[in-house]
Amino acid sequence: MRPACFFLSLLLAAGAAAPLGAARTLTLASTTSTLDSGLFDALIPPFEKKFSCTVKVVAVGTGQAMRLARDGNADVLLVHDREAEEKFVAAGYGLERLDVMHNDFVLVGPAADPAGVRGARAAVAFGRIFTAAVRFASRGDDSGTHKKELRLWQAAGVRPSGPWYLESGSGMEATLRIAVEKLAYCLVDRATWLSHRREAAGLEILVEGDKPLFNPYSVIVVSPEKFPWLNTDLAKKFAAFIRSPEGQAIIRDFGRERYGAPLYHPDAVR
Numbered sequence: 001m002r003p004a005c006f007f008l009s010l011l012l013a014a015g016a017a018a019p020l021g022a023a024r025t026l027t028l029a030s031t032t033s034t035l036d037s038g039l040f041d042a043l044i045p046p047f048e049k050k051f052s053c054t055v056k057v058v059a060v061g062t063g064q065a066m067r068l069a070r071d072g073n074a075d076v077l078l079v080h081d082r083e084a085e086e087k088f089v090a091a092g093y094g095l096e097r098l099d100v101m102h103n104d105f106v107l108v109g110p111a112a113d114p115a116g117v118r119g120a121r122a123a124v125a126f127g128r129i130f131t132a133a134v135r136f137a138s139r140g141d142d143s144g145t146h147k148k149e150l151r152l153w154q155a156a157g158v159r160p161s162g163p164w165y166l167e168s169g170s171g172m173e174a175t176l177r178i179a180v181e182k183l184a185y186c187l188v189d190r191a192t193w194l195s196h197r198r199e200a201a202g203l204e205i206l207v208e209g210d211k212p213l214f215n216p217y218s219v220i221v222v223s224p225e226k227f228p229w230l231n232t233d234l235a236k237k238f239a240a241f242i243r244s245p246e247g248q249a250i251i252r253d254f255g256r257e258r259y260g261a262p263l264y265h266p267d268a269v270r
Contacts, residue, residue: 024053026234029065029074031144032171034217037191037263042254047241053234061143061171069093069220072227076235077220078242080189081144085218094220099267100242101251102216105148106193107207108176108200109185117185122210127156133164135184139175140167144215149187152212179203189215191263194255216267219243243268 034040035057044055058068062079066088069077078100079085085097107117107125115132117125129136130153138160139146153160166184168175172192179186180200193205207213219239224232241247248266255263 023231023234024051026053026055026231026238027058027073027075028055028078028238029058029060029068029076030078031062031065031080031217032059032173033080033145033189033192034078035059036171036173037195037255039191039251039254039264043242043247043250046246046250047238050241051234051237055238059171061139061141061146063142063144063147066093069222072222072230075222075231076238077222078217079144079220080215080217081147082216082218084144084147085220089220093223093226095223097218097220098239098243100217100219101248101264101266101268102214103190103264104208104215105145105187105213106190106205107185107187107213108179108193108203109206110183110202111204113206115185118206120207122152122207122212123155125207126152127158129185130156130158130160133162135164135166135182136160137166137168137175137179137182137184137186139172140169141171143171145172145187145189148213148215152187155212176200191255194259194261194263217264245269 040057048055062081065077065079066084068074070093088094089097114134115129117128138149166178166182168178172188173196176186176188176192176196180203183202219242221232221235221239222230224230248269251264251266252262
């Protein structure tokens with residue numbers, strides 16, 4: 001069970017105004033994949049202990065996480081949509097984009113592979129799924145994963161629609177469950193896949209390793225000039241911690257023992 005401090009109220013997750021807490025409380029807006037994979041269970045307690053603080057995590061899609069930050073409802077972001085992140089910083093909402101880690105996306109689908117995508121390049125695979133009009137489970141939630149999926153459809157020169165295209169409007173774990181239930185194709189980050197593949201009977205990785213599937217994560221301290229009430233000092237400490245040798249070692253080792261492979265690869269300290 002995850003610590004209770006990992007969750008804000010549903011009101012804050014929905015964007016309602018709420019106090020961000022005292023000097024020893026940090027509000028982190030992040031992706032559902034980092035929460036669902038269990039990374040925060042390993043990464044946050046050492047930070048809380050080191051700085052005698054509490055971290056409240058709002059786990060939503062990257063797009064919603066950035067909207068929370070633009071409203072002054074998050075001190076720091078851990079997200080994975082580089083194009084959107086660079087625009088966020090350029091608009092003055094974040095101090096700078098700092099590399100933290102990466103993994104990659106994989107295209108999973110039924111072992112029978114009715115669209116014939118096995119081993120294809122990512123854009124080719126998406127084009128074949130569109131042509132075959134076979135079920136595809138999409139997050140449809142403006143998350144980093146959803147934006148990556150939309151770019152792959154665009155690269156294939158198509159726009160998905162129709163009863164075969166299933167939009168969950170939910171996080172990665174929930175969307176993967178739909179793909180399992182419907183025997184649908186699905187774009188999923190490798191961390192979520194590795195941590196839930198035992199529950200994904202009937203699906204397997206069909207496309208991986210293509211350059212467009214690269215999935216970098218960054219940390220961004222939200223601008224105190226825009227929102228002077230934010231806990232910028234603790235946000236900077238968090239950004240420094242997860243990029244420090246200690247934080248990067250936690251990231252590097254996370255998942256090795258349980259899943260037989262790391263779920264993320266550190267980018268700040270090699």
